[in-house]
Amino acid sequence: MPPHVASVASLGDFLKRCRTRLDPASFGFSGRRRTPGLRREEVAQRAHISPTWYTWLEQGRGGAPSPEVLDRIAGALMLTEPEREHLFMLGLGRPPEVRYRPVEGVNPRLQRLLDSLQYSPAIIKTATWDVVAWNRAAAIVLTDYSKLPPGQRNILRFLFCNPDVRAKQHDWEAVARFVVGAFRADVARAGLVSAVGELVDELCSLSPEFDALWRSHEVHDQSEAHGVKRLHHPTLGLVEMEQSAFAVDGRPDLHMLVYNPLGAETNARIRVLIEAAASAESSPDSSTETSASDDATHMTAEPGVR
Incomplete structure (x- = not known):
């Protein structure tokens, strides 16, 4: 499998894994489900993107997403900072730009x-x-x-x-x-x-x-x-x-x-x-x-x- 195709497939697998680990009830989603986690359209709703576009990403179609879309998806899936970086590496082949977080103290x-x-x-x-x-x-x-x-x-x-x-x-x-x-x-x-x-x-x-x-x-x-x-x-x-x-x-x-x-x-x-x-x-x-x-x-x- 060519490297680009492998990367796209890995992005879809990663998105699906992160989606299925989330509890729908904690986000206000209800209804009977055959599979665990959020539905694709629910992730798209939380990320403010098209359900079709999100589905294509999981299926390895639609081309490379923009950094803004990846950021919204990362927020929708409640990704940690290392997971967000991994998402960018899979989607764009590079880490995200550094986000400075003001510090008032340490843990x-x-x-x-x-x-x-x-x-x-x-x-x-x-x-x-x-x-x-x-x-x-x-x-x-x-x-x-x-x-x-x-x-x-x-x-x-x-x-x-x-x-x-x-x-x-x-x-x-x-x-x-x-x-x-x-x-x-x-x-x-x-x-x-x-x-x-x-x-x-x-x-x-x-x-x-x-x-x-x-x-x-x-x-x-x-x-x-x-x-x-x-x-x-x-x-x-x-x-x-x-x-x-x-x-x-x-x-x-x-x-x-x-x-x-x-x-x-x-x-x-x-x-x-x-x-x-x-x-x-x-x-x-x-x-x-x-x-x-x-x-x-x-x-x-x-x-x-x-």
């Missing part, structure tokens, strides 16, 4: 993963480089993002608009160049170039360095972030950590950045600081709590990037 499972990294600062950032989750180590070594309004937890704002952050970078110019290039690649991949226009304009007006880097049109991939991160920390001194970046649950719009202390001595210093802060938080002595709070205040925001 408990992902937060537990961050928290399990006890002495390794770890954050999760979006395609627009907003920090949406972090662990205790990140709050102590980098910054306590919970004390910042959500709109201010942006890594580029830290890097280009906070002089303390700039001073603490071991090589600010290299960090800034990488961040802008990776940010450009991330927003392009997520289809957000126009959506970040306001942020870009603001940063260009506030920072001549950002303006110059943005106009240079350099592009960097997040995978280039793997390396050594060096910080001049006000309490710990020079801190060296290995940085790794990971995609989150297969989502190209989310990345987890993990900073693993480089060497036993660095790990021990970070561990002492984190445990001291935890002890201060649990202490009934208000003066101890005040001291711990003062220490945390001096730990200014870090961008969390190489």
Whole structure:
């Protein structure tokens, strides 16, 4: 069987399998049925397409559907994101365009993963480089993002608009160049170039360095972030950590950045600081709590990037 014919046949089989697994009653459809699932005309009704056209798709006739039709069918069949991608691969031979989903936080499972990294600062950032989750180590070594309004937890704002952050970078110019290039690649991949226009304009007006880097049109991939991160920390001194970046649950719009202390001595210093802060938080002595709070205040925001 030619490849095109095989693909069309697979599309029909996939549509039928997804249709027959659905419960008609949950969609308000009634009546006696000889076979499980929704009828073809019911799927067509939910997808707002012609019953004849949908029938042809299941039968391998009618030519290639448009992306809009596939999107409506995916919604009608309640497909998951991986199933939607598979539908596009069968129908058009390519994955769908990336759909950016705004993120306000992460699920408990992902937060537990961050928290399990006890002495390794770890954050999760979006395609627009907003920090949406972090662990205790990140709050102590980098910054306590919970004390910042959500709109201010942006890594580029830290890097280009906070002089303390700039001073603490071991090589600010290299960090800034990488961040802008990776940010450009991330927003392009997520289809957000126009959506970040306001942020870009603001940063260009506030920072001549950002303006110059943005106009240079350099592009960097997040995978280039793997390396050594060096910080001049006000309490710990020079801190060296290995940085790794990971995609989150297969989502190209989310990345987890993990900073693993480089060497036993660095790990021990970070561990002492984190445990001291935890002890201060649990202490009934208000003066101890005040001291711990003062220490945390001096730990200014870090961008969390190489």
